[in-house]
Amino acid sequence: MHAQGLDCRKPSSAVARTVCGNADLRARDEQLAEAFGTLVAYTPRTDHDALKRTQSAWLAERDRTCDDKAKAKACTALYEKRSEDVATQSQAAQKRLASVAAGIPKDPKAAAGTLQRYDGAAAKAWLVYLYHTGTVAVPDKDAEIGRLTREILERDLTNDRELLEEMRTIGDVAKADTTGVLLFLRHALSTTELDAPCFLFTKHGLSAFEAFGPFWGGSRDDTPELCHDVPSIYDLPEWKKLAALMEPTTGPGPEFTIRSAYDRQFAIDTLQASMAPGTLLEAPRSPEAKKAAEARDKAVAAFRGWKDHQVWPEAQQKAAAAALPSAIAATSKLYQENFKLPTKTAEQAARAAADRFIAGRMAVLVPEDVMDDE
Numbered sequence: 318m319h320a321q322g323l324d325c326r327k328p329s330s331a332v333a334r335t336v337c338g339n340a341d342l343r344a345r346d347e348q349l350a351e352a353f354g355t356l357v358a359y360t361p362r363t364d365h366d367a368l369k370r371t372q373s374a375w376l377a378e379r380d381r382t383c384d385d386k387a388k389a390k391a392c393t394a395l396y397e398k399r400s401e402d403v404a405t406q407s408q409a410a411q412k413r414l415a416s417v418a419a420g421i422p423k424d425p426k427a428a429a430g431t432l433q434r435y436d437g438a439a440a441k442a443w444l445v446y447l448y449h450t451g452t453v454a455v456p457d458k459d460a461e462i463g464r465l466t467r468e469i470l471e472r473d474l475t476n477d478r479e480l481l482e483e484m485r486t487i488g489d490v491a492k493a494d495t496t497g498v499l500l501f502l503r504h505a506l507s508t509t510e511l512d513a514p515c516f517l518f519t520k521h522g523l524s525a526f527e528a529f530g531p532f533w534g535g536s537r538d539d540t541p542e543l544c545h546d547v548p549s550i551y552d553l554p555e556w557k558k559l560a561a562l563m564e565p566t567t568g569p570g571p572e573f574t575i576r577s578a579y580d581r582q583f584a585i586d587t588l589q590a591s592m593a594p595g596t597l598l599e600a601p602r603s604p605e606a607k608k609a610a611e612a613r614d615k616a617v618a619a620f621r622g623w624k625d626h627q628v629w630p631e632a633q634q635k636a637a638a639a640a641l642p643s644a645i646a647a648t649s650k651l652y653q654e655n656f657k658l659p660t661k662t663a664e665q666a667a668r669a670a671a672d673r674f675i676a677g678r679m680a681v682l683v684p685e686d687v688m689d690d691e
Contacts, residue, residue, distance in 0.1 A: 322350035331384040339389055345396040351476075352403045358437025358473070359410035359509075375399055408510065415511045418443055421452070422516045429453040438473035441465045442505030445490060449498040459491040466490045469505060479536070480504060495521055496603065499528035506541040515544035518588060523596045527603045530585045531578035538577040543588055550591040550651065551674060555644035562637040563678045582609050583677030590670040594652050595662065597669035613676035620675045645671050 323346050325337035336342045353372060360368060379399075383392035414435070421428045421443075429447050432440045445465050447453040455461050474481055484504045487497050499521060506513060517525045531538045550556070589596055601607045623634050645667045652663035 322346045332380050335383045335386050335389065335392060338386060339392075342383075342389065342392060342396065345393070345400065349396060349400050349403065352400060352407065355437075356403055356407040356410060358435070358439070359407060359414055361431075361434040362436060363434060411510050414440060415514075418511065419514050419516075421447070421514075422520075425452045436473075438469045438505045439509050439511060441469050441473070442502045445469075446498055446502045449490065449493075450495065462491040463489075466501070474505075474508065477508065480508065483532075483535070483537075494524075496524040496528050499525055503529050503541065504537075507537050509541065512542045512544055515546050515592070518544070518592060522593055523599045523602065526585055526589045526593075526596065527601070527606045530603075530605055530609065531581035533578045533605055533608055535578075538581040543584055547588060547592045549587050550594075550648060550670060551587055553644065553647050553651070555640070555647045556674060559637055559640045559644050559674070560678065562633050562640060579677070579680045582612075582680075583673070586670075586673035586677060590648075590666075590673060594656055594666040594670065595658065597666050597673070598662070612680060613672055616676035616679040617672050620679055641671060641675075644674075 323333045323336050323343075325333065325343055328334045328337040336346050357365065357368060379392070379395060382388060382395050417428050417431045417440075425447060429444060432444050432447075435441070442465075445462050448455045448458050448462050448465075470481055470484060474484075484501060487493055487501050490498055490501050493501070499517065503513065513525075513529050517529075529541075529543065551560070601610045621638070623629055626634065645664075648670055649660075649663045649667035652658045652666055653660060656663075658666060
């Protein structure tokens with residue numbers, strides 16, 4: 318079930334002539350149709366009849382209100398109110414779906430049973446994840462994963478060509494590795510307001526951190542949001558002191574898409590350093606993660622050998638360098654106490670966390686060409 322907008326190619330009714338003849342109303346009609354389709358995707362099939370009745374009642378009211386061009390103002394108000402209502406319902410529906418996904422670790426079979434009652438791409442992608450990882454057993458697993466992925470690609474996301482191209486580069490999802498299926502899930506979630514739950518990162522480690530990292534030049538580095546339930550290691554006083562000392566490093570910064578990639582990488586680095594520090598010592602696997610590692614090495618080298626004190630005053634730079642060992646020591650202690658890492662491993666992980674902190678600050682606050690000159 319979905320709501321189609323008015324056919325403005327041949328506006329035969331009075332309502333169609335009113336809406337299609339007004340650029341603002343025409344845009345509102347198209348946006349509302351898309352928003353209602355989104356709401357349907359986030360609503361279990363058992364509740365579709367209620368949605369259909371509500372939509373039919375609104376359409377009847379629209380036909381009465383928008384049957385004359387002289388009523389454009391009232392028609393606009395009607396569309397505004399309906400759009401607000403649909404948006405509110407959609408947000409609530411997405412929260413309910415998010416709670417289903419968050420409950421996967423506790424009862425994956427129950428979560429799968431609930432997800433099977435949805436028709437949208439996000440719910441199907443979660444089912445693909447559950448079946449692929451073996452978290453929930455399903456007869457003829459590869460065939461079922463193939464069916465779900467085809468529906469997502471050929472029916473549910475057909476309006477987003479760029480996203481479809483990115484998802485198809487993964488290939489046969491049933492045959493993909495863990496990073497591949499997590500990347501498929503990440504793409505599907507990027508069309509929603511759902512977060513990537515924390516359990517993905519604790520369960521899958523580096524595979525999840527890489528799958529949900531930046532694309533370096535793509536346009537989807539802001540979504541989906543990452544879990545928010547983990548205290549940041551960088552909230553330690555020692556890191557806050559260092560952050561304040563690095564504030565003078567100002568500059569125009571990189572262009573927007575690259576800036577988004579840097580922001581995403583620092584968000585992933587923060588999550589990784591805060592919840593799975595041992596994975597900081599694993600070698601990068603994906604091309605994107607290798608690119609991030611190269612950029613990180615360059616940023617850390619620029620930090621340690623900084624000479625352009627017009628960009629970053631010498632006193633601040635030296636103070637930051639002097640504050641770094643304390644931050645590393647505090648982090649190493651926390652890793653030993655909270656994560657039970659051996660002393661040597663904790664020290665190595667703390668230095669890796671420091672490199673990520675430095676890279677995140679340097680890459681965003683200092684123009685890349687300045688770092689290249691250092």
